[in-house]
Amino acid sequence: MKTLVLANQKGGVGKSAIATQLAHYSRTIGLRVLVIDLDHQRNTSRPLMAHADVMTLPVTSGTVLEEDATVEIRTTDQIVLLAGDDKLTALEKQAGNHNAFATRLRNLLKACDQSFDLCIIDTNPNPDIRYASALISADYALAPVQLNQEAIEGIAGLLGHPRFGLSKIKTALNPKLEFLGILPNLVEPTPFQRGNMITLTEKFGTRLVSEKRAGETRYGFIPKRSAIAEAQAVGQFLPELKKTAARDAWNEIQPVFDMVLSRMGFKIASEALN
Ligand SMILES: Nc1ncnc2c1ncn2[C@@H]1O[C@H](COP(=O)(O)OP(=O)(O)OP(=O)(O)O)[C@@H](O)[C@H]1O
Ligand SMILES: [Mg+2]
16 A cells, blocks of 8 residues: 655645545546545545545544554445544644554554555644654655745745654655655636746756656646535535536546656556546
């Protein structure tokens, strides 16, 4: 099993939307998918729980981290969800137990190793023990960003924060952690955002999600499309929404998801949904 963490301390950049939609897509192409929601806002749990192809575990993530609850893993072709809960907010204050929380998450991932191909972890937008626990045990991190000045300035912290920066976690705690990259989301074709995209590529080009095609670097990004917010609101996989706009949006997003999955070493049959 490969574990991917959606990470960015900025709120509202699309971590949960990407976690949810990528989980659906990954299942559709035949991967066995586990989703762990470490955010008490439950913006990944809620849309997944509304979907018929998702099996929600009877325990929640806060309980597993705090109490060492047993998680019974069953084989299923549904997405398996360890949903978020309100207990997650109380973990940070229990400093004496932080190591235990991180160890329990690690043990859970180990126990799931043979039963799933991909585990997607959604995190909360504050650097805390949940966020650190996820990154300490993950194989990959992906950071959605919005193309505004503040978000671009935030990337330096995402990478270089003295305690929670991806570089620090990799060197001090988890050398196997691989940063898949920065993924611009909610992208609009305005001169302002175009300018910010140029700044982003100049400053962090090698850190952006990209692929090389015929010697040319193509940067991945996800446009702002109301169909994505709608799919999240009604708990659907985007291409299942019976609307041309959803189909069009999906055709823009699928190649980006393929880029992400192939960076993690998964083989993509891009025709799967076409
Ligand atoms: N590409 C997009 N186009 C349109 N709406 C989007 C897009 N990506 C995300 N959204 C919507 O934007 C809002 C914020 O996204 P989301 O909740 O995924 O962000 P987040 O990073 O998880 O936020 P938080 O940090 O609070 O957890 C949601 O309503 C979501 O449906
Ligand atoms: Mg979220």
